[in-house]
Amino acid sequence: MATEAELMAARAKHGEALGELGPFPNGFRATVDMMQSRQAFVALSGSELVGEQPGRPVAREALPMEDGLTGDEPEVWLFGRVVAKRGPFLVIRTPEGDGQALVRADALGETDAAALKVVDLGDHAAVRGPAIRTRTGAAAVRATHYQHVGKALLPPPAKWHGLKDVEKRYRERYVDLFANPRVGELFRARSTIVRALRDFLQGQGFLEVETPLLHSIRGGATAKPFSTHHNTLDLPLYLRVAPELYLKRLLVGGLERVFEIGRCFRNEGVSTRHNPEFTILEYYQAYANCDDLMDNCEAMLREVSRVAAQAHPTLVNPPGADDASDEPNVDGDGTGFRSFDVPFHRVTMRQSILDRVAGREGLHPTGVEALLTTDAVMHGEALEKVFAQVMEKVGREHREALAKCTTYGSKIYGLFEALVEPHLTSLYRSADGSQDAPVFITEFPIEVSPLARRKDADPQWVDRFELFVDGKEVANAFSELNDPEDQAGRFQDQLLRREGGDEEAMDFDADYVRALRHGMPPAAGFGLGVDRLVMLMFRQPSIREVLLFPLLRPAVSTDGD
RNA sequence: GGGUCAUUAGCUCAAUGGUAGAGCAGUGGAUUCUUAAUCCAUUGGCUGAAGGUUCGAGUCCUUCAUGACCCA
Numbered sequence: 210m211a212t213e214a215e216l217m218a219a220r221a222k223h224g225e226a227l228g229e230l231g232p233f234p235n236g237f238r239a240t241v242d243m244m245q246s247r248q249a250f251v252a253l254s255g256s257e258l259v260g261e262q263p264g265r266p267v268a269r270e271a272l273p274m275e276d277g278l279t280g281d282e283p284e285v286w287l288f289g290r291v292v293a294k295r296g297p298f299l300v301i302r303t304p305e306g307d308g309q310a311l312v313r314a315d316a317l318g319e320t321d322a323a324a325l326k327v328v329d330l331g332d333h334a335a336v337r338g339p340a341i342r343t344r345t346g347a348a349a350v351r352a353t354h355y356q357h358v359g360k361a362l363l364p365p366p367a368k369w370h371g372l373k374d375v376e377k378r379y380r381e382r383y384v385d386l387f388a389n390p391r392v393g394e395l396f397r398a399r400s401t402i403v404r405a406l407r408d409f410l411q412g413q414g415f416l417e418v419e420t421p422l423l424h425s426i427r428g429g430a431t432a433k434p435f436s437t438h439h440n441t442l443d444l445p446l447y448l449r450v451a452p453e454l455y456l457k458r459l460l461v462g463g464l465e466r467v468f469e470i471g472r473c474f475r476n477e478g479v480s481t482r483h484n485p486e487f488t489i490l491e492y493y494q495a496y497a498n499c500d501d502l503m504d505n506c507e508a509m510l511r512e513v514s515r516v517a518a519q520a521h522p523t524l525v526n527p528p529g530a531d532d533a534s535d536e537p538n539v540d541g542d543g544t545g546f547r548s549f550d551v552p553f554h555r556v557t558m559r560q561s562i563l564d565r566v567a568g569r570e571g572l573h574p575t576g577v578e579a580l581l582t583t584d585a586v587m588h589g590e591a592l593e594k595v596f597a598q599v600m601e602k603v604g605r606e607h608r609e610a611l612a613k614c615t616t617y618g619s620k621i622y623g624l625f626e627a628l629v630e631p632h633l634t635s636l637y638r639s640a641d642g643s644q645d646a647p648v649f650i651t652e653f654p655i656e657v658s659p660l661a662r663r664k665d666a667d668p669q670w671v672d673r674f675e676l677f678v679d680g681k682e683v684a685n686a687f688s689e690l691n692d693p694e695d696q697a698g699r700f701q702d703q704l705l706r707r708e709g710g711d712e713e714a715m716d717f718d719a720d721y722v723r724a725l726r727h728g729m730p731p732a733a734g735f736g737l738g739v740d741r742l743v744m745l746m747f748r749q750p751s752i753r754e755v756l757l758f759p760l761l762r763p764a765v766s767t768d769g770d
Numbered sequence: 771g772g773g774u775c776a777u778u779a780g781c782u783c784a785a786u787g788g789u790a791g792a793g794c795a796g797u798g799g800a801u802u803c804u805u806a807a808u809c810c811a812u813u814g815g816c817u818g819a820a821g822g823u824u825c826g827a828g829u830c831c832u833u834c835a836u837g838a839c840c841c842a
Contacts, residue, residue: 211814213780216796275803296804311803330795344803367781367794369806374781376837388781478771481839607842751838762836 217362223327224360230324232360237335239288246286248305250340254348256306260523272342275311275351287350288335288358290387291328293368298349301334302387310336311349321355330368331361379759391524398521399743399755403470405516406490406739409509415466415492420455422448422472428715429453431659431703433476435485448474453660453734454721456493457689460732461724468492470739481751482681485760488739495730499672499688502733503555503649506676506684510549510647514746518546524747545748547678551639554648555674558625561650564636565629596620599628618654618669625650633680649674653687659699659715661687672733678745686735693725 224232253268255261273282287308293300299310314322316338328334336352343349366372371389378385378392386393407417425444427434429451437446452469459467473489494502518525525546556564600608607627614623629636634645653673655663661671673687690696700722706714743755753759 211779211796215814216780219796293806294804295807297802298804298807300805309805313802343805345805347803347805349803364780364795367806369794370782372781374777374837376777377781379837610842764836 213363216364220329220360220362220364223329224362226327227324227357230357232357232362234357234359237288237356237358239286243286243288246284247288247303247308250285250287250348250350251303251305251308253340254306254308256308266346269342269346269348272340272348274344275341278339278341278351282339284337284353285340285350286335286337288356289333290361291330291332291334292365292387294328294330299328299334299336301336302390304393306390309347309349310338310352310355311341311343312336312352312355316351316353317355321352324357325355328357329361329364331363331365332357333359333361376761379753379761380764382757394521394524395747395749395755396757398517398524398747401517401520402513402743402746403488403739405513406509406737407470408516409512410466410468410492413466413505415468415494416464418456418459418464418467418469419471420452420459420469422474424449426716426718428718428721429455429660430473430475431657431713431715433712435474435476450475451489451736452491453736454718456491457729457732457734458721458724460493460495460689461727461729465495465730466493479760481753482741484740484752484756487752487756490737490739491734493689493732493734495732497733498731499651499674499686499733502686502735503651503674506649506686506735506737507549507553510742513742514547514549517746518548547746547748549647549746551644551646553676554637554646556637556648556650557652558621558650558654559652561629561633561636561648562621562624565632596624599624616654616656618656621654622657630677630680633677645679647676647678649676658687659703660690660696662690662692663695681741681745682738683741683745684735684737686733689729689732689734691725691729691731693722696725697722 221232227234230236252262253265255265255269273279287301287303287310289301289303291299292302292307295309297311297313299312300307301310312325314325317325335356335358336350336354338351338353341349341351366384366388372378372381372385378389386396411417423437423439423446424434425446427447427450429449430453432450434447434450437448438444439446450473452471452473456467456469468491470488470490472486474486475483476485477483479485596611596614600611611620611623611627614620633648637646637648638644639646651672651674652664652670653661653675655661655669655671658671658673661673664670664672671687673685675682675686676684690699697717700715700717703715704717707716740752740755743749744752747755749755
């Protein structure tokens with residue numbers, strides 16, 4: 210038999226054979242002591258997840274052989290999912306790694322032996338007994354007790370190949386997690402990263418807060434929101450695209466350093482870098498400016514990557530990485546680690562355009578250089594010339610985007626996106642040129658920065674940076690605009706854009722302007738895409754690899770329910 | 771949104787247009803210190819869906835569904 214229904218029936222029959230106990234008993238409960246016992250044993254075993262630790266082989270050497278047992282040895286617990294049967298051994302998977310049990314029917318009581326007889330791969334089971342050293346030098350729990358803990362009615366994926374089908378991995382993440390242990394380790398690493406971010410900010414006196422996810426006004430970022438509705442109040446609401454405007458209200462209220470880690474929602478496409486819901490870290494710091502945040506960002510990412518590397522050595526240096534085959538990374542294994550140890554570049558947006566254009570045919574360097582002057586007349590003419598040149602050279606998609614850029618600032622931003630962004634990894638390298646380096650792009654045009662403070666020296670620009678790693682935007686920060694009348698004007702501008710058909714434009718947030726009129730201290734704010742940071746740090750090819758349940762179209766039902 | 775590729779047994783994969791196969795898992799048996807346990811036997815398929823071409827389609831064509839990758 211081999212259809213799914215037949216495989217399930219065979220397992221159900223095994224469940225019935227358990228008699229009174231039944232396939233889903235409730236009698237096994239793990240105490241902290243038992244979990245520590247298990248963890249110590251798995252660590253002693255040395256598994257893929259734990260890695261081999263110094264001194265462990267010696268510790269195994271000290272274990273007695275089976276025929277050397279005196280009966281005085283301490284009992285060890287091992288419990289989890291049965292993932293393999295080899296001769297008289299069961300391999301049991303735990304969160305800390307795999308461990309094996311030597312289960313001989315004649316060493317067990319009658320009930321235990323009967324239960325052992327009907328164990329299926331994927332079942333939950335528990336054993337206890339002395340830890341021994343096998344003839345091949347491995348560690349094993351020689352079971353004096355075996356207990357059925359829970360039945361798996363569906364068969365697990367092939368034990369050697371795991372679950373490779375990408376769609377199935379995402380749809381049935383619960384299978385992916387136990388069939389491919391490194392997937393689980395990656396999500397533990399994600400948790401470590403979030404905790405390290407939190408620790409870093411709390412260490413600097415930041416207060417963690419929670420602000421609404423349901424907004425009645427669109428604002429905080431230029432993005433298409435999800436719409437919903439509150440029935441009792443008969444109120445149209447939007448899922449937030451950013452927490453920014455609420456967090457800055459807290460600055461007005463005197464909470465000088467605040468941060469929030471939480472979900473944002475943007476009603477946009479799905480790709481290897483985008484999921485409609487994603488996790489953002491935003492923090493706001495009174496009496497600081499954009500440059501302070503740049504320093505802090507660099508320090509924070511170094512610290513977080515240091516903590517993550519220390520906590521997850523097997524992801525940083527995957528076992529067997531030396532004999533790496535050239536097979537694609539289809540089973541969700543980590544593909545490496547980015548330490549953030551290299552110095553970050555800091556380049557103005559205009560300089561980055563120059564860097565890109567330098568020495569290239571077809572674009573007149575002096576024309577481009579003129580872009581960098583603050584002389585409005587000069588750069589006005591030069592820009593048109595360069596812009597026209599670029600329009601001819603770029604692809605159709607970029608050309609359409611550039612055609613919509615009507616003002617000086619938006620054209621500069623358009624040039625950056627079209628010319629520079631795709632080439633950031635080759636433009637900015639580590640000192641020895643061996644790897645790409647993170648780069649802060651600074652000084653953004655005001656047109657694309659409706660919430661940022663103008664530069665004192667030139668009001669066409671704002672004090673803002675975006676951090677690009679591996680050519681992907683991970684962070685965005687700026688000195689905050691605290692002039693209420695300037696802010697009101699920017700909101701007006703957003704309204705005009707909405708009337709012009711821009712679905713990403715913000716609403717006029719009158720209460721926010723009122724908050725600013727009460728006086729917001731000079732401040733700077735920072736936002737970081739947490740999913741992207743995890744993805745970049747552990748070099749995952751897709752954001753879906755770091756989201757437990759990425760958005761997919763609902764599976765087509767085949768059995769009519 | 772555009773292009774390329776994929777979809778075959780529970781899982782991982784094969785099959786010049788000519789009888790749909792293997793390994794694992796399952797089932798029955800043997801063995802019981804194994805490391806992807808081994809040995810013998812054996813069950814299992816509407817080849818993603820619907821049309822078409824053909825004497826004959828898993829394979830060629832069209833449409834659709836889902837996913838992956840690239841481009842934007």
